[in-house]
Amino acid sequence: xxxxxxxxxxxxxxxxxxxxxxxxxxxxxxxxxxQARVGPPLWQPFxxxxxxxxxxxxxxxxxxxxxxxxxxxxxxxALAELALGHDLLMLLFTLAFGTISLVLGGFSVRSPYxxxxxxxxxxxxxxxxxxxxxxVVAIYLRTGSFxxxxxxxxxxxxxxxxxxxxxxxxxxxxxxxxxxxxxxxTSLHHPHQELVKGILTDYSGPYLGxxxxxxxxxxxxxxxxxxxxxxxxxxxxxxxxxxxxxxxITVDNVSARVTWAWMLRFAWQAGLGLAAIxxxxxxxxxxGMP
Amino acid sequence: xxxxRWARGKSPWYFHYETGSCNGCAxxxxxxxTPLYDLERFGIMNTGNPKHADLxxxxxxxxxxxxxxxxxxxxQMPGPKAVVAIGVCALTGGIFHDCYNLAxxxxxxxxxxxxxxxxxxxxxxxxxxxxxxxxxxxxxxxARDRRRLVEEEEPPAGGAGEEGKA
Numbered sequence: 165x166x167x168x169x170x171x172x173x174x175x176x177x178x179x180x181x182x183x184x185x186x187x188x189x190x191x192x193x194x195x196x197x198x199q200a201r202v203g204p205p206l207w208q209p210f211x212x213x214x215x216x217x218x219x220x221x222x223x224x225x226x227x228x229x230x231x232x233x234x235x236x237x238x239x240x241x242a243l244a245e246l247a248l249g250h251d252l253l254m255l256l257f258t259l260a261f262g263t264i265s266l267v268l269g270g271f272s273v274r275s276p277y278x279x280x281x282x283x284x285x286x287x288x289x290x291x292x293x294x295x296x297x298x299x300v301v302a303i304y305l306r307t308g309s310f311x312x313x314x315x316x317x318x319x320x321x322x323x324x325x326x327x328x329x330x331x332x333x334x335x336x337x338x339x340x341x342x343x344x345x346x347x348x349x350t351s352l353h354h355p356h357q358e359l360v361k362g363i364l365t366d367y368s369g370p371y372l373g374x375x376x377x378x379x380x381x382x383x384x385x386x387x388x389x390x391x392x393x394x395x396x397x398x399x400x401x402x403x404x405x406x407x408x409x410x411x412x413i414t415v416d417n418v419s420a421r422v423t424w425a426w427m428l429r430f431a432w433q434a435g436l437g438l439a440a441i442x443x444x445x446x447x448x449x450x451x452g453m454p
Numbered sequence: 455x456x457x458x459r460w461a462r463g464k465s466p467w468y469f470h471y472e473t474g475s476c477n478g479c480a481x482x483x484x485x486x487x488t489p490l491y492d493l494e495r496f497g498i499m500n501t502g503n504p505k506h507a508d509l510x511x512x513x514x515x516x517x518x519x520x521x522x523x524x525x526x527x528x529x530q531m532p533g534p535k536a537v538v539a540i541g542v543c544a545l546t547g548g549i550f551h552d553c554y555n556l557a558x559x560x561x562x563x564x565x566x567x568x569x570x571x572x573x574x575x576x577x578x579x580x581x582x583x584x585x586x587x588x589x590x591x592x593x594x595x596x597a598r599d600r601r602r603l604v605e606e607e608e609p610p611a612g613g614a615g616e617e618g619k620a
Contacts, residue, residue: 192494202495209498214461217507218596220532222505361503368505369532 169248176247177240177381180362184380187387191413198417207258209376212382216373224273224366231269232371236378238262243385249313252300256293259385262378263289270349271362281362285349287424291431292336298439299336302329303392305446306453316395323393325453328442332435336409337386339431343416348424462508462534463592465497469507469525475514478574479541483511486584487552491577498533498584504530509587512560515543515550521563528564532592536567536587540580545569 176276189206196203223229242258245251263285270282304310306320306325323330339346350362359365367375390408391401422430472480486493487500501507506526516524530535539560542548547558560566567590570583 196492196494200489201492203492204494206495208465208497211461211464214457215465218458218462219508222532236539361506364506365503366505372506443490 167213171322172247173244177244180240180243180384181377181380184384185213187383187409188380191409194208194410196412197419198414199362209217209380213373213376216376217370219369221370222355222368223371224275227272228269228366228370229373231265231272231446232367232374232378234265235269235375236381238265239378239385243381244386246312246388249311249316252303252310252312252315252396255312256300259382260289261296262382266363266375266378269367270353273366275366276359277365277401279361281349281365284424285363287428288339288346288442289402291346291428292339292435295332295336295431295435295439298443299333302326302439302446304442305450306442309409312392315392318337318395321394321396323401325446325450328438332439333393334408334411335431335435337390338412338415339427340386340414341411345422347420347421348427385435406439455567459592460595462594463588465499466508466584466588466591467499467501467503467506467538468509468511468538469501469527470513471524473512473514473516473520473544475522475541479513479544482574482580483540484576485577486580491581493581493584496581496585496588499584500590504528505532505563508535508591510537511540511584511585512537512544512562512564512566513540515553516525516557516560516563517548517555518557519555521557522550524563524575533588534591536590537564538568538570538580538583538587539566540570540575540583541570541571542571542573545571548573 178337179424186206186209188209189204192208193203195208198236238258239262242255245255267282267289270278273279283407300310303315303322303326306322309315342348342350344351348362348366360413364372364375387405387409391405394400394404470480470483485491495497504510508530508531510531512524515594528535537560539545543550544560547553547556549558551558557563568583568587570579572579575583
């Protein structure tokens with residue numbers, strides 16, 4: 165059927181915010197419990213979003229709105245690409261476009277806090293993007309394809325042959341979800357913060373809501389990518405994704421913020437180093453694997 | 455539109471401004487974040503940014519200088535919004551009420567919705583005040599009438615004050 169991909173994309177784009185909101189609520193609840201607090205109810209992120217959407221529209225300039233919408237659009241497009249089984253490289257480019265939109269939105273205003281946040285967002289991009297690219301290369305070396313649709317029908321789970329890449333991907337998830345110790349550009353759902361609210365300082369009301377929605381899509385996308393590591397069954401993939409999320413929440417709660425230079429050094433030395441070793445190993449001996 | 459009212463009552467984010475005093479009330483406001491009082495169970499969050507906030511918490515004696523900052527911050531908040539004055543200094547000026555450099559109460563500078571008396575008030579009283587203000591947010595007009603009301607009544611927000619000219 166010609167309309168099937170459209171229907172799948174539509175379904176995923178409608179359901180992803182529900183899942184992303186619930187996962188965010190779970191994150192806030194679990195974080196509160198880890199801190200010996202009662203914590204907000206599971207539906208709290210939805211109340212926040214509805215409230216934000218019905219606040220007054222206050223903008224610094226029109227370009228800002230454009231970039232907020234572009235961020236949402238690109239992240240949602242990246243998620244649709246994952247759901248439709250498209251090219252992993254294309255997915256990475258789309259996701260990077262989204263992040264760059266957010267950065268440009270941060271730079272489009274005159275607030276120094278927003279600009280600092282945008283610069284730090286670029287540093288984050290610089291830290292995790294090479295690891296993601298090596299991850300895609302490793303997936304290609306193992307499965308012989310960049311297409312998600314081929315990767316998911318690969319008869320064996322990827323995790324046993326990509327263990328170091330998986331560790332690198334954990335690092336990517338923590339950076340990308342803006343969790344401690346890497347909540348440099350902005351921090352989400354936390355009373356603690358630095359530089360006012362970083363890159364989101366000059367976004368307010370409905371536009372902050374748009375960015376929040378984009379974060380939910382991003383969360384689902386990142387957990388979906390984590391699921392690729394054990395894509396032999398849906399349940400295994402969901403289990404891996406949930407474990408990755410729990411690991412990210414735990415790291416968030418046991419660590420303090422580091423500087424951007426530390427993050428960059430760590431991501432390139434530890435994350436990129438592990439990923440590179442895994443890729444070299446796959447390149448030399450991957451052909452003989454079952 | 456009832457879902458909008460529900461969401462407003464369940465997710466008031468506050469911004470705390472200490473106008474400059476003994477910090478007794480400010481310390482108690484920080485105590486609201488601790489596991490003992492845990493404001494987040496009501497969906498209430500602290501933001502450091504007036505543009506993300508629904509409630510403005512004022513503590514301390516409002517001086518004529520800090521009053522200017524307070525007014526600026528108030529105008530940077532997008533509506534619907536409410537102000538909670540905490541502590542006797544923010545309410546009336548307290549023992550400093552006849553000082554030459556102080557406004558006798560935050561309500562001489564910005565409209566105050568909820569008054570929480572005490573020196574310093576108990577955190578429980580503050581939670582009560584914040585939830586009262588959240589009730590007020592719930593009653594704020596929804597949808598299109600709001601925008602018209604805002605344009606007529608409030609000075610242009612965001613760019614108001616000294617910062618807007620920079």
